[in-house]
Structure formats: structure tokens, C-alpha cells
Amino acid sequence: xxxxxxxxxxxxxxxxxxxxxxxxxxxxxxxxxxxxxxxxxxxxxxxxxxxxxxxxxxxxxxxxxxxxxxxxxxxxxxxxxxxxxxxxxxxxxxxxxxxxxxxxxxxxxxxxxxxxxxxxxxxxxxxxxxxxxxxxxxxxxxxxxxxxxxxxxxxxxxxxxxxxxxxxxxxxxxxxxxxxxxxxxxxxxxxxxxxxxxxxxxxxxxxxxxxxxxxxxxxxxxxxxxxxxxxxxxxxxxxxxxxxxxxxxxxxxxxxxxxxxxxxxxxxxxxxxxxxxxxxxxxxxxxxxxxxxxxxxxxxxxxxxxxxxxxxxxxxxxxxxxxxxxxxxxxxxxxxxxxxxxxxxxxxxxxxxxxxxxxxxxxxxxxxxxxxxxxxxxxxxxxxxxxxxxxxxxxxxx
Numbered sequence: 001x002x003x004x005x006x007x008x009x010x011x012x013x014x015x016x017x018x019x020x021x022x023x024x025x026x027x028x029x030x031x032x033x034x035x036x037x038x039x040x041x042x043x044x045x046x047x048x049x050x051x052x053x054x055x056x057x058x059x060x061x062x063x064x065x066x067x068x069x070x071x072x073x074x075x076x077x078x079x080x081x082x083x084x085x086x087x088x089x090x091x092x093x094x095x096x097x098x099x100x101x102x103x104x105x106x107x108x109x110x111x112x113x114x115x116x117x118x119x120x121x122x123x124x125x126x127x128x129x130x131x132x133x134x135x136x137x138x139x140x141x142x143x144x145x146x147x148x149x150x151x152x153x154x155x156x157x158x159x160x161x162x163x164x165x166x167x168x169x170x171x172x173x174x175x176x177x178x179x180x181x182x183x184x185x186x187x188x189x190x191x192x193x194x195x196x197x198x199x200x201x202x203x204x205x206x207x208x209x210x211x212x213x214x215x216x217x218x219x220x221x222x223x224x225x226x227x228x229x230x231x232x233x234x235x236x237x238x239x240x241x242x243x244x245x246x247x248x249x250x251x252x253x254x255x256x257x258x259x260x261x262x263x264x265x266x267x268x269x270x271x272x273x274x275x276x277x278x279x280x281x282x283x284x285x286x287x288x289x290x291x292x293x294x295x296x297x298x299x300x301x302x303x304x305x306x307x308x309x310x311x312x313x314x315x316x317x318x319x320x321x322x323x324x325x326x327x328x329x330x331x332x333x334x335x336x337x338x339x340x341x342x343x344x345x346x347x348x349x350x351x352x353x354x355x356x357x358x359x360x361x362x363x364x365x366x367x368x369x370x371x372x373x374x375x376x377x378x379x380x381x382x383x384x385x386x387x388x389x390x391x392x393x394x395x396x397x398x
Contacts, residue, residue, distance in 0.1 A: 023066030024074045026082045031089055035112040038079040044115075044135060045108040046078040049094065051086050054102040056121035058375060067124050077135060078107075101169060107134035115140040119169040130167065141168055148175065155182050162200055176200045180208055189218035198223070198232045204240045204259055209233075213263070237263060241271060245278030253279055270298040288321065295328055305332035306341040313348050322352050339369035343383050350390060355397045362391050 026048070027034060038045045048065075050057035061082075064070060074080055085094040085102065093099070097106060097114065105127075107116040116134035133139035141164040148161055158179040165172035179196065180188065187193050188211060201208035212219050213233060220226035237260060244256045256275060260268040277294035280286040295308055305328045312325030326348045332341040342365035349358035366387050372380035 022068045023071040024080045025071070026065075026080045029081075031081070031083070031093065034079055034081045035108075038108070038110050038112065041079065042110050043079050044077060044110060045112070046074060046080045046131065046134075047106040047108070048080070048082045049085050049090075049097075049099045049102065049104040049106055050082065051084060051102050053378060055375065057103040060103060060121035060127075062375075064122065064124050064127060070124050070127060073128055073131060077131070105130070107131070107140070115142050116164075117141055118167045133164070139164070141165070153178060153182075155179060158182070159196070166200065172200060173203065173206070177207070185211065189215060189222050191222050194219055194222040198228070202236055202239060203243075204236055204256065209236055233263060237271065241275045242278065245275050245281075248279070273298045292324065300335075302332045302336035302338075302341065305329065305335070306344050309341075309348065310344045313344065313351060317351070319352060322348055326352065337368075339365050339372060339380055339383055342368060343387050346387065346390060350394060353397075355394050359391065359394045359398070362387050362394065366391070 024046075027037065029037075034045060048057075048061070050061070083093055084090045085099055097117075099106075101119045103119075103121055105118045105122075106114060109115050115137075116130075116139075118130050122130065137143045139160060144157075144161045144164050147157065158175045162172045162175050162179065165175070180193075180201075183193060183196075188197060188208065197208045197212060201212075203209065212229065216226070216229050216233075219229045223229055240256065244252055247253075253275065257268075257272050260271050260275075264271065273290075273294040277290045280290045291308060295305065299305060309325040309329035309332065312321055312328075316322060316325070326345065329341060329345040329348055333345060342361055346358050346362040346365055349355075349361060366384055369380040369384040369387070
């Protein structure tokens with residue numbers, strides 16, 4: 001019986017090891033030790049630069065890295081390493097390699113020299129495509145950068161370079177403009193031109209975007225669908241609201257508003273209101289005016305309502321402004337009742353000295369936080385802890 005038990009135990013361990021070995025085997029140790037191991041094994045290095053609060057990081061770690069095909073490729077070609085960008089040597093690492101978004105996936109050659117990077121969480125197929133690019137100098141981002149700086153400007157090269165920059169969330173406007181100049185305007189409204197422009201001309205100030213605006217019929221033929229062209233134009237303008245608003249340049253805002261009116265007609269008011277709200281967000285004289293215009297008339301997003309309500313909770317003590325913020329928080333709850341916006345509502349009620357109401361909402365928010373799905377459990381725990389502290393404060397007021 002003893003031998004039989006030992007055999008079963010050993011088989012169990014082997015089974016557990018087989019399961020754990022299905023995906024990427026991330027190594028333990030220091031960055032220096034990882035570089036030494038990679039050099040000894042003549043392998044590239046793959047680093048998952050993450051933070052503990054990053055949702056996409058958690059999704060990729062849980063859903064993608066454990067897949068067998070992913071593990072087979074990475075374990076064969078890379079020494080893999082996870083590094084928290086907010087702890088230990090991760091802080092210096094993040095500064096040195098300019099890691100500002102999460103997850104950032106970094107690739108180094110066996111000598112420990114950075115050769116490639118991407119930003120964002122990928123499904124298995126796209127991750128494997130990127131990892132394969134990271135193994136070859138002709139598709140690695142940093143060798144492509146050096147070739148560009150030395151003067152290489154062929155269309156085939158520029159197309160690869162733009163794609164690599166886009167995957168790394170780096171500015172690709174210069175090589176995009178060069179590629180399109182070489183292509184020539186006569187070829188922009190072709191299938192090839194449309195595919196490139198729709199993917200990489202993402203600024204409303206881009207010459208190619210303005211050309212699409214003026215020649216929508218031609219591009220509808222190239223795209224095979226006028227709706228695709230409409231979605232592209234709308235998408236670019238929506239994306240640019242943030243950059244224009246944060247430029248703090250009144251002339252740029254005025255030009256953008258004109259562009260919105262030309263594109264959307266009466267529907268432009270919604271986008272203009274949002275652009276102005278963000279533009280004047282830190283203007284002590286105009287911030288409230290433009291926030292009220294957008295949130296009272298146009299906003300239809302529960303998360304946006306919650307964000308502005310919480311910002312007012314942190315920034316103001318004026319009962320009138322707090323009352324306005326409470327209405328926005330209540331609107332968020334009506335649209336999507338959850339622990340986070342009920343938590344905002346509870347804090348605002350407390351600041352308004354409506355303690356009994358605050359207690360009731362706080363308890364309900366805590367109950368919702370306890371039932372939160374696993375993928376946001378960390379966030380829910382943080383909110384729950386803050387609400388428990390609020391509850392203690394409420395008790396002293398009753």
C-alpha cells in the first residue's frame with residue numbers, strides 16, 4: 001500500500017508539472033541572472049513588463065501565456081521573465097526602457113540588447129506573430145529604427161517600420177507621410193492606399209485624412225463599402241478629441257470644432273461639448289461650466305459619469321458642486337449599478353452630511369464589491385477597504 005501510495009503521489013506530481021509546463025515557463029531571479037542565462041543558452045529574452053493593477057496584464061497572463069502553442073514557441077526560443085514595473089528593480093528598468101503603458105512586452109537578443117517591443121495584451125495568434133518578428137533583424141523594431149536613421153526609405157521598408165512603430169505605440173507620422181508621398185496621391189484611393197491610410201493616418205490634421213474627407217466617394221469604391229469610410233472618419237475625429245483638448249491651443253480647438261461641424265452637422269454638438277469639457281478641465285473659471293454642458297446634455301457613459309463625480313468629490317467642498325456631482329454619480333448608478341459608482345455616491349453623500357443615506361449606500365456598495373468577478377477582484381478589494389473606512393467615519397457622525 002505504501003509503495004502504491006508513493007507511486008500515485010509521484011504520478012500526481014508529474015501530472016501537475018505537465019499542466020504547469022503547458023504555457024510559458026517564466027524564470028525566477030534578477031535581471032542580471034536572466035541575462036546570464038540567456039547568454040549561456042544562446043536564447044533571446046522575453047520580458048512581460050506589468051503592474052499588479054493592470055487588467056489587460058492579468059487577462060494575458062491567465063488566458064494567453066498558459067496556452068500550449070504559446071509555451072512551445074516561447075520556451076524554445078526565449079528565456080522568459082516577468083517584471084513588476086512598480087516594485088524592486090522594475091522601477092529602474094521601467095525608467096531605463098521608457099515603459100509607460102502596461103503591459104509592455106520587451107524582447108532582447110542573447111547579449112541583453114533590446115531589439116523589439118510591443119504595447120498591449122494580445123491573443124495567442126498575434127502574440128506569436130510578434131514574438132517571431134522579435135527573432136529576426138529585418139522585422140525587429142530597433143534595427144529598423146537604425147536603418148531609418150541611416151537613410152533607408154524604400155516603400156517596403158517604410159511599411160514594415162510603420163507597422164513596428166504602431167505596435168510599440170510610438171509616433172509613426174513621419175514614415176507614414178514619407179510612404180504616402182512615394183505612393184503618390186493618384187494611388188491613395190486604391191485598395192492598397194485605403195488599407196494603409198485607414199490603418200495609419202489617425203490624425204485629423206494628416207494630409208491623407210483630409211484627402212479622404214474631400215474624396216469620400218472614391219474611397220468608398222476602394223474600400224468596397226461607404227460605411228467603412230464613414231466609420232474611419234468618425235473614429236479618427238473621436239480619437240483626436242483627446243489630443244486637441246489637451247493641446248491647450250485655442251486655435252487648434254477652434255479649427256477642430258469647425259472640422260467636427262463639417263463632418264457631423266447637428267450631431268457635432270456632442271463631440272464639441274466633450275472636447276471643450278476636456279480642454280477647460282483645469283481652468284478654474286471655466287471648468288465647471290463646460291463640464292455641466294457636457295454631462296448634463298450629452299454624456300451617455302456610466303464610467304465617465306463616475307469619473308467626473310469622483311473628481312468633484314476630491315476637488316470641491318462647496319455643497320452646490322457636490323450636489324451636482326451626486327446627480328452625476330446617481331446617473332452612473334442608474335445606467336450600470338456597481339460597487340465603484342455606488343462607492344462614489346456614498347462618499348459624496350457623506351461629504352454632504354447625509355449620513356444615514358451614506359451608510360445605506362456604503363453597505364450596499366460593500367456587498368457588491370464582495371460579489372465582484374475574479375478578474376476585477378483586486379480593484380473591488382481596494383474599493384471595499386476604502387468603503388469600510390468610510391463606514392467607520394459615518395458611525396462617528398450618527
